[in-house]
Amino acid sequence: MEILTPCIIKYVCATVEFMFRKINSFCKDILLFSRLFYLVYPFRNLFLFLYNFSKLTDWISSKTAKMDRNDFYRPFRKYSDRINGYQYVLEKFSLDHQAIVYLEFGVASGVSFRWWMERAMHPESRFFGFDTFEGLPEDWGMFYKKGDMKHEIMTSDDNRHRFVKGLFQDVFTDFIRENHSELRSSKQKIIHLDADLFSSTLFILSQLYPYLRADDIIMFDEFSVANHEFFAVDVFQKAFYVRLEPISGINNFYQTIFKVASGKA
Template structure:
């Protein structure tokens, strides 16, 4: 009687070959579909992958998302309700027309709170993704007018203003990052890392972008070993606030 044929490992090899063939088919199909899709459609497809990656990344970090809320304002309100009576230092990176910094300053009335906005007011320093070109969000160099002496703007590129900035005394720090770009977000996080004690809130306005804000925060956590929990998040996780816990 002959010995049985040794087929150990052939299943994995067959699976590998089958997966490789399917991947080549997908690539071939993608290049044939590309010419009939608009730039906006491809941007939407790419963004969809970023939303998937955001969910995967949060799970990989062991970060649980609490009850989600409807909008950016609802995320703000959850933090504001927790911070209302404390002297806050609120730092905003990417001010544009000042809607967010105005919203926060109108609701946090402690006279010792400070609201500092950082922006060149000349728009994006480089193109962002496929649809947002360099210079978008420019206000022609003009900061918004807000009649609150606690509000101050630091005009210039982050790498010009942050190295010379010294935070005033405060009991609670809130960082609002609406810089959009990986390079800008990365610079801000690195510049602030020595000022971020346990209890600090960091809000991201475009978190579901795996190539930009998400990527920068992922690298920041890997480099600093800081631990965060989700303090508030919108349904899509685009608008999300983290609180340092360790």
């Protein structure tokens, strides 16, 4: 009897687990077949927003105290204060006097691109800007439509820069192939993601993944938009086991700057 009891318990547990798995898959298939979840389909973006916003809330709670600097909480954002984050990084890493590779995704009229080019003065620094220059390739939230933010390509006499016009998804693979050595060089990389969209941000992060090194800097211009840049960063860190360490948060983390950490996520 003493020998039989553990065997019976094991058998009962295995049977219960087997039944549970069967019921679980049966219920899911019935739900798919019945199309019942069409009822929640109109609210899918809201559910995604609630999911991401709760994650953002948790992220802010856990990171705020550990960061070098941030202005959380301020009642009103001032967009021009994003410059304070750039200035902080420029000084902290002495980027004005060392050769850097600056990559900006989402250039539009070139405000931030010009700021960096005018301050990172080393003659060996290189500046690459990517944009359709035809505006956003898809709607961004409720207020910005496909085609918004269309701009002429800015001009400059500084021959350290180059713009690549086109959809990131069309042009960036060729850019990587042609500029492999620049991306692999020992220069400090400053990656500025200002493309607003989840799709654009995630695409670029995943393409740059093989070239990321510890201490590279990644700046986001709309980080706290839950369903876009925040979501892209969250998915990227999980899918690639990369850890990004926040070092500056401006405008309640709307503009957030990260350093690539050496350890895995």
